[in-house]
Amino acid sequence: MTKTMRVALIGVPAVAGLALPLVWSHPFVLHIAIQALIWALFAASWDLLSGYTGQISFGHAGFFSIGAYTAAILTKTLALSSWIGMPAAFVLCGAVGLGVGFPALRLRGHYLALVTLGFGEIVLLVATNWESLTGGAFGMHDFGTFTGLSGDPLHQRQISYAIVAGITLTGLAVLLWITRRTEAGPAFRAIREDQVLAAALGINTTYYKLLAFTLSAAFAGLSGALYAYYIQLVSPSIGASSQSALVIGMAVFGGIGTIWGPFLGAILLFGITEALRFVGVVYNLIAVGAVMVVFVIFVPRGLAGLRLRRRGRVQRADRRAAESAASSG
Amino acid sequence: MAAASSSSPPRLAVRGLTKRFGGLLAVNGCSFEVEAGSVVGLIGPNGSGKSTVFNLITNLLHADGGEVLHDGVPIGGLSLHKVARRGIGRTFQEVKIFRELDVWENLGLAALGRGLTDWQDRATSLMADFKFSHLKHETGENLSIGQQRLLEVAMQLLVQPGLLLLDEPLAGVHPVVRDTIADIIRDQRRQGRAILLIEHDMRFVMDLSDRVVVMDHGEKIADGPPSEIRANEQVIEALLGASHRPSDQQGEH
Ligand SMILES: Nc1ncnc2c1ncn2[C@@H]1O[C@H](COP(=O)(O)OP(=O)(O)O)[C@@H](O)[C@H]1O
Ligand SMILES: [Mg+2]
Numbered sequence: 070m071t072k073t074m075r076v077a078l079i080g081v082p083a084v085a086g087l088a089l090p091l092v093w094s095h096p097f098v099l100h101i102a103i104q105a106l107i108w109a110l111f112a113a114s115w116d117l118l119s120g121y122t123g124q125i126s127f128g129h130a131g132f133f134s135i136g137a138y139t140a141a142i143l144t145k146t147l148a149l150s151s152w153i154g155m156p157a158a159f160v161l162c163g164a165v166g167l168g169v170g171f172p173a174l175r176l177r178g179h180y181l182a183l184v185t186l187g188f189g190e191i192v193l194l195v196a197t198n199w200e201s202l203t204g205g206a207f208g209m210h211d212f213g214t215f216t217g218l219s220g221d222p223l224h225q226r227q228i229s230y231a232i233v234a235g236i237t238l239t240g241l242a243v244l245l246w247i248t249r250r251t252e253a254g255p256a257f258r259a260i261r262e263d264q265v266l267a268a269a270l271g272i273n274t275t276y277y278k279l280l281a282f283t284l285s286a287a288f289a290g291l292s293g294a295l296y297a298y299y300i301q302l303v304s305p306s307i308g309a310s311s312q313s314a315l316v317i318g319m320a321v322f323g324g325i326g327t328i329w330g331p332f333l334g335a336i337l338l339f340g341i342t343e344a345l346r347f348v349g350v351v352y353n354l355i356a357v358g359a360v361m362v363v364f365v366i367f368v369p370r371g372l373a374g375l376r377l378r379r380r381g382r383v384q385r386a387d388r389r390a391a392e393s394a395a396s397s398g
Numbered sequence: 399m400a401a402a403s404s405s406s407p408p409r410l411a412v413r414g415l416t417k418r419f420g421g422l423l424a425v426n427g428c429s430f431e432v433e434a435g436s437v438v439g440l441i442g443p444n445g446s447g448k449s450t451v452f453n454l455i456t457n458l459l460h461a462d463g464g465e466v467l468h469d470g471v472p473i474g475g476l477s478l479h480k481v482a483r484r485g486i487g488r489t490f491q492e493v494k495i496f497r498e499l500d501v502w503e504n505l506g507l508a509a510l511g512r513g514l515t516d517w518q519d520r521a522t523s524l525m526a527d528f529k530f531s532h533l534k535h536e537t538g539e540n541l542s543i544g545q546q547r548l549l550e551v552a553m554q555l556l557v558q559p560g561l562l563l564l565d566e567p568l569a570g571v572h573p574v575v576r577d578t579i580a581d582i583i584r585d586q587r588r589q590g591r592a593i594l595l596i597e598h599d600m601r602f603v604m605d606l607s608d609r610v611v612v613m614d615h616g617e618k619i620a621d622g623p624p625s626e627i628r629a630n631e632q633v634i635e636a637l638l639g640a641s642h643r644p645s646d647q648q649g650e651h
Contacts (some may be wrong), residue, residue: 252510262496269456269494270511270553271482306627 083333090230099226103233104300105339110237111292111337112319113244113328118285119317120325121248123261124173124278127182128189129316132162132286132306136202136293141303145212151298155236158294159203159287166286170279177264189310196305208304215298229299236295240288244328248286256279256367285324403509405633407470409434409525409561409592412463417450424450426616427464430536432592434562437583439603439624441504442613443636448596449491451613455594456488457483460549468561482511487559491596493546493564501530501549504538508553517556524552527578539591543570555582561592567618568599605630 089100119125131133136158142155169188173181197204203209214225215232248254255279259267260355271340297303306312316335323334410432413444419427424549425447432438440448450634455466457478465472496504499623502521518582525531528548530541538546551567569580576599583593583606597603603610612620612627614636620627627633 100445187611226526246581257495258499258503259510262498263494264498265458265478266490266494267507267511268478269482269490270508271513271557272507272511272541273479274477359406382634 073370082340083336086336087234090227094223094227096196096226098221099223099230099342103226103230103342104161104296104343105336106233106237106294107292107299108316108319108339109332109335110240110295111289111290112323112331113241114285114292115287116320116325116328116331117244117248117288118281120320120331122257122278122281122327124281126185126189126285126308126313127317128185128192128313129285129289130308130310130312131185131189131192132166132289132304133293133296133312133316135302136290136298137164137303137307138160138196138293139290140294140297141209141212142202144298145209148331151213151215151294154298155291155294159291162293163283163287163288164288166282166284167279169286170282173282174275176280186310189308189313192308193305193310196308203303203305204304208302210302211349212297212301214301226351230292233295233299236291240291241329241332244284244288248328253277305346308364315331402495407467408432409469411467411470411595412451412455412464414456414460415451415466416456416463417447417459418462423616425454425461426611428568428618429464430611430618430621434478434592435587435590435603436607436608437587437593437595439607439610440594440613441598441600441603441610441637442619446613447616448613449478450616451473452565452594453486455563456486474541479511481544483561484515484622485560486556486563487557487561489547489550489554489565489567491569493543493550493570495538495546495549497540498537499537499539501525504533504549505553505628512557513526514557521552521556522613523557527582528552528575529578543573546577547571548575551579551582555586558586558589558591558638560573561594562586563594566598567595568602576602597612 086103090102111129115126116130117128118129127320127369139158139161140151140154143149143157144151149157169185173184176184194365196208197206199205216225217227248257256267256272256274259270259272259275260274260281264274293307296307319335319338320331321334324330409433412431413429415425415428416423426449430438440451442448450459454461455475457476462472465474467473468486468643472484473481473484490511495603496507499507505517505521505524505637509515509521522531525534528551530545530548533541533545538549541549547562547567551564554562554564564583568576571579580602583595586593587608595603595607604627607624610617610620610624610627611620612630612633620630624631
């Protein structure tokens, strides 16, 4: 797998998909590109905590949901602009992430999975039952777009596309900067690899784990707010565990622990799902499920892992696995 | 012994350290000291509690009794990373490196843990000393056990902790590199660092150590200069006795 092929495989379709609305400003194309970008930021946020830091979250839709409700409530109930709603969702979800991070500090593996799963379920229950705040099972709708203006739907979508692309790409840049250019990046990886060793070397694992929870939840919340302002409907189901599962699937598809892999993977997978709608709304999901299964089996490191393959690491690992299989069998 | 000090506290003082695992008294009232600029060997049969002492000093385990003083300051309440940040470095009996990261990234993380920014030149020369310059971009899991062990030691030497705890640094290491490690330990000692060394290779320990502490069944049974320890009947009994018990044979090498 050469670098050129990698770019061809992930970069070209994803970036082409993103840019498509620029040349073909069709409402449906815009609609898909906007949602794909929202999922992309969501998947990248999951990757920061789970792929990069190794703290696997099974309840990430909980943060997305809180972000979406924060946006809806601030704008509908308090009549505040989206430019307040979005940072508010970011900050509030960061705080919630910090709160979830504390009990998660001492937990690993299955126990951490249970805590995050439980968190997602709690958000779902609260969203369903706190009717005066959230509108209950029906949720909230028509609370105002990004600009607060209404008008020509195509024009609205073009504006939404510009705003969502600007924010999600900035979010991606920030996440890449944190992981590649600050001390937090290597510290996160050290925690993922071996927490005891990380601490024994002097790395403040408590601080960095809480930082990962906080940042990851904040960006998940921001993507939830983008969803709310674009879709104009927030209901408990956006926090369902199937949403958490989908974002994990997207990240695995793209290649976890790379930030950009899940971002582009989500775009590609969302695009595929929507493009396959013509085969029927159930069949397209089955098809996407099949794509994900194939990926988990044959490209366990995701699309981004194709890069590692070129460096030879995976080949060595494969050879070792083959050797041990041969010697044991 | 080192020129250090009757007035200033020792680099490391362990006082009455005790640890139970259920019914097992793994460490029982151990006391000893390591002065700056000295090497203390910690020996004893397998299961005598040596590694547990390391885990207690670094707070990976919490003691049931006794205390650990670093430069006269009790450190029992500190978290793992704060112990390291005080300048206490260690290696593990079961080699611990970041297996999915390459050699250079491993060294970088050791530097990060202590907040070192200017580590690259030193890391390069350490890799040359240990003869794995060519492995700079090799992933940890692709190294041999001996190379992994050397990397682990190199990560500590890079950050030059004032107190260094080495748990069987020679296990699995090629004999060629043995002398390199000995030289490096001597060099560290000369630079005023305190080293506590667990090692089964008696000649290595006796050659390098200013003092040797002997443990058996969690208790300290002897503490003195190598010449004295070599002649100590109880020590010979404990070490030979253990190696002659069939169940412990694999441990004596
Ligand atoms: N985490 C632990 N839990 C239970 N028992 C332990 C643990 N660590 C060590 N032990 C026991 O404590 C005793 C001392 O072990 P250790 O300190 O590793 O000895 P040494 O390093 O001298 O070989 C052994 O009997 C060992 O089985
Ligand atoms: Mg041991």
